[in-house]
Amino acid sequence: MNDQGPDNASPAQMILPQMFTDWFASRGWTIHPHQREMLDRKDAPALLLIAPTGGGKTLAGFLPTLVELADGEHTGLHTLYVSPLKALAADIKRNLRMPVDEMNLPIRIEDRTGDTSYTQKRRQRADPPHILLTTPESLALLTSYEDAPRIFKGVQRIIVDEIHALADSKRGDQLMLALSRLQTIAPDLRRVGLSATVENPQAIARELACHPDPCPILQADPGPAPDIQMLVTDEHPPWTGGGAKYAIPAVLEQVKRHKTTLIFHNTRAQAEIFFHNLWLANDDALPIGIHHGSLDRSQREKVEAAMVAGELKAIVCTGSLDLGIDWGDVDLVIQVGAPKNVKRLVQRIGRANHRYNAPSKALLVPANRFEVVECVAALEAVRAYDLDGEPKGPGPRDVLCQHILITACAGPFDVDALYQEVITVGAFAQLSRANFDACFDFCATGGYALRAYDKWKRLLQRPDGQWQLRDPRAAQRIRMNIGTIQDTETLKVKLKGNFKALGEVEEAFAATLTPGDTFLIGGQIVRYDSLKELTVQVTRDASKTPKIATFMGTKFATSTQLQARILRMFQQESWPQLPDHTADWLQLQRDISKLPEADRVLVESMYFDKRHYTCVYSFAGRNAQQTLGLLLTQRMEELGLHPMGFVATDYATLFWGLDPVTDPTTLFDVTAINDGFETWLAGNAVMKKTFRGAATIAMLIERNLPQARKSGRQATFSSDILYDTLSKYDPDHLMLQITREEALRGLVDFGRISEMMTRTAGRIDHVTLDRVSPLAAPMLLERGKVTVAGKAAERLLEDAAALLMENAGLSQLPQ
Known part of the structure; x- marks a missing residue:
């Protein structure tokens, strides 16, 4: 066990009550070392536990609470448990009832989420349970009530489960701001973070602590390495596509051999397609379900109940089943499509054999030939436990604006004290008073351009210097719009x-x-x-x-760490870790053109089917490659090259047009790209979409109203009017500043383009070819490039693919 942090003193051992010792023994269990350590360190102000899936980390987090409540003397709320998912809170409640009921402990356990009835929520405020299981949004809502000080005055501990899943999101920022509020109400509140997958423990430990130094970190024995490999199939992966239809016979065979299999996908649409094809091939009528966030709640709950009861052989799913829910007897995880992120893959692998010291079993199914390379890189990263993660930026100011309004709902407050409270949160530790005051002024007046409208004058100062809501009735509207999860239309x-x-x-x-x-x-x-x-x-x-159906979901981009692994792999002399069909493909690319390098941009110029093609390999991720496509198309127009279109993947952008690119250095002029980006961004719908999201979180725009919920079109219309008004009359308005920050690091990923340009420093390898290169060929088959319809669709696609593969010299490789 590894103990890190400012407090390395060995704590005095706490005696485990006999009833607990007997209960462990009755189940044939012994207390794990990390559970013992958590109990001994129960009085630490903050503590981070990293333990493998199935290692009893949830019980480790709750064990001090159960021991402290066993005597029945505590009244009111003692422990808060916060999870990213409502379903996880419900699962924990079910599992936690077992020791409480079997030891007959006098402990009330309840959950409070968006699914909890209004009557139960009112009762919980009047008479809180000992243990309350909730989500970041429900906790923020609780802190907004006038009676929050009474509800939370006796709270002793807060447990944040799957803390890694919250740390990099606005939900996590909102949670940490809510914790700063709770810490003021209950100064002795102790914080516990739990996770199985943390790429930077020190960063999470700093975030969990309410001071600059990280809290102590306990790392449990990680247990045996996972049994993870690529699924062997009779048919080779196709050159392009994301459905992995070729692998369905092999997947069904694995499902038959195991008790319960989770089949993960990166998007909801891909899950629907795969489930449909799997069901058509399911000649043995195996019981198979589907689970994702766009399904009706009753359908999801039906599938969850069947999983717990062991009635399903397989569940096709998305991130809705990523986290630490113990669903029945899952003994195999299959990841369809490249995982894009090593940390996410490790989390999903952990769903199988959810027991301590039992290796998780997982299979990867690449959807196409390039994903074979990415899957092998991910396998190597998992075996090296090399987790990925982007550096966390400063705390988002739209979330801070919402927090200020939530604080105002609870009653009069001192603005200086609130600022001191906010900067105890790691992400906001460097927040200047000027930036805080700008957020506060926005909440109070709406900002310069909106001061004339009473609607956005929400705060006023009392004679005693404290601030409060101008209209107490505004509290209802604020509470109805709490949260940072962006609704899709x-x-x-x-x-x-x-x-x-x-x-x-x-x-x-x-x-x-x-x-x-x-x-x-x-x-x-x-x-x-x-x-x-x-x-x-x-x-x-x-x-x-x-x-x-084009479900929104999350369209993952391959992480920078995984991209770097792929680029390093390209520089090997040979690829014994790759299947022959993929290794031969890369060798052919090397023979005909070049393989991309980490510190250089590879540009290929090709002529095919009466069009000039230019392929730019910069490995910046799908969002950034899409943005790069827009910017370079604009540059091509300026240079008179008559571009006609482009397609982007995680690793490259392929352009086609009437004229060849003879000097790619002119395309990558840094000043021209930056200027082009500014021009494009200013007039692009991306900004309006980003503005709408930030303005909704900052509560400039209300999605939920007492009368009725706004439709997506209504919200878009009102946000577009606001955006245009502010752009014209108050271009330095706080919301426009936030919008730009969000656009740069979010939808367009311009930061990864900047990183790529810094990394390559103008070094460009330009290769002119008389044919389509092997790496570029699959991109011409990307969805949307070849448009076909009707019964002849598959035949036409096959013919188009055959022509391309022959042109690229791939027809001789294993298909």
């Missing part, structure tokens, strides 16, 4: 006639539908009938090939 999907809810699809997708169109949801093919009262009405229809 989704519409409910219901079966016509019985109005059974199936789930949700994006509003933009629904707008493309005409009566008779079919799409997939929840593994079913449904036919669109009509749109009534913001509900998509459908009927079941299994007679057509469906359209695919």
Whole structure:
């Protein structure tokens, strides 16, 4: 066990009560060393425990609480438990009841999430349980009530589970601001963080502590290395695509051999496609379910109950099952598609054999030929326990604005004291008073351009110097809009006639539908009938090939660390760790052109099918490559090269047009790219979309109103008007500053473009070819490049692929 941090003194051992010793013995268990250590350090102001999945870290976090409450003398709230998922809180409640009931401990345990009834929430405020299990949003809401000091005055401990999943998000920033509020109400509050996958323990430990020094870190025995490898299939991965349909026979064979298999996907749409194809091939009628965030809650709960009962052989899922929920007897995890992020892969692997000192078993299924390389790089990173993670930036100011308004809901407050409270939070530790005051002024007046509107004059100063809400009725509206999770413009999907809810699809997708169109949801093919009262009405229809619902989900970009591994792999003389078909592909690329290098940009110029192609390999991630495509297309226009389009992947951007690029250094002029970016960003819809998100979090725009919820179109319309107004009359407005910051590090990933340009420092390898290169060939087959329809679609795609592969010299390689 590794103990790090400012306090390295060996704590005095606490005697475990006999009833607990007997309970462990009755189950054939012995207390793990890290559980013993957590108990001995129960009085530490903050403590981070890193323990493997199945290592009993949740019990380790709760054990001091159970011991302290065993005598029945404590009244009111003692321990808060915060998790990223409502389902995880419910799962913990179920598991925690076991020791409490079996030892007959006088402890009340309740959960409080968005699914908790209004009646139960009111009762919890009046008479809090000993242990309350909740989410960051529900905790923030609790701190907004006038009686928050009474509710939290006796709280002793807060446990933040899966802290790694919150640390890099605005939800985590909001949680830490809420903790600063609680620490003021209950100065002796002790903080505990739990995780199985932390790439930078010191950074998390600093965030968890309420002072600059990191808190102590306890690292449990990591246990045996996971049993993880690539799935062997009879058919080789295709050159392009993301469905992994080729692997379904091999996946079904694995499902038959195991008790319960989780089949993870990176997006909801991919999960739907794979589930549909898996079901069509399921000749043995194996019980298989699907689980993702766009499905109706009742459907998700039905699948979860079947998992716990051991009634399902496999569950096709997304990140909705990523975290530490103990779902039945899962003994295999399959990751379909490159994982994009090593930390996420480790977390998913941990769902299998959820027991201490039992190796997790996982298989990777690359969706296409390039993903074979990425999957091997990810396997090597997992075996080296080389986790990835981006450096955390300063605390987001839109979240701070929301926190100021939440604080005002709870009653009068001193602005100087609030600033001192906020800078105890790690992400806001360097927040200047001027930047804090700018956020405060925005909350009080709306800012210069909006001062004339009473709607945004929300705070006033009392004669005693404290601040309060100008209109107490505003508290209801603020509470209705608490949270940092951005809603997508989704519409409910219901079966016509019985109005059974199936789930949700994006509003933009629904707008493309005409009566008779079919799409997939929840593994079913449904036919669109009509749109009534913001509900998509459908009927079941299994007679057509469906359209695919464009679920929002998260479109992951490959992490910088994983990209670096791939680039290092390219520099090997040979690739014994790769399958022959992929190793031969890379060797052919090396023979015909070059393989990309980490400190250089590779640019290939090619001529094919009466078009000039330029492929730029810069390994900056999908979002950044997309942005680079927009910027370089603009440069090509300026240089008179007549570009016609581009397609971007995680590793490259392929352009096509009427004229060749003969000197790529002119494309990569730093000043021209930066100027072009500024011009493009100023007039782009990305800014308005980013503004809408930041303005919603900062509560300039309200999505939820006492009367009714705004539709996506209404919210977009009002945010667009505000954006245009501020841009014209107050271009330095706080919300526009925040919007720019968010756009740069979010949707467009310009920071990764800047990093790439710094890393390569103008070093460009330009290769002119008389054919399409092996690495570029699959990009011409990317979805959207070849448009086909009808029954001949697959044949046309096969013919297009064959022509490209032959041109690239790939037709001789194993297909």
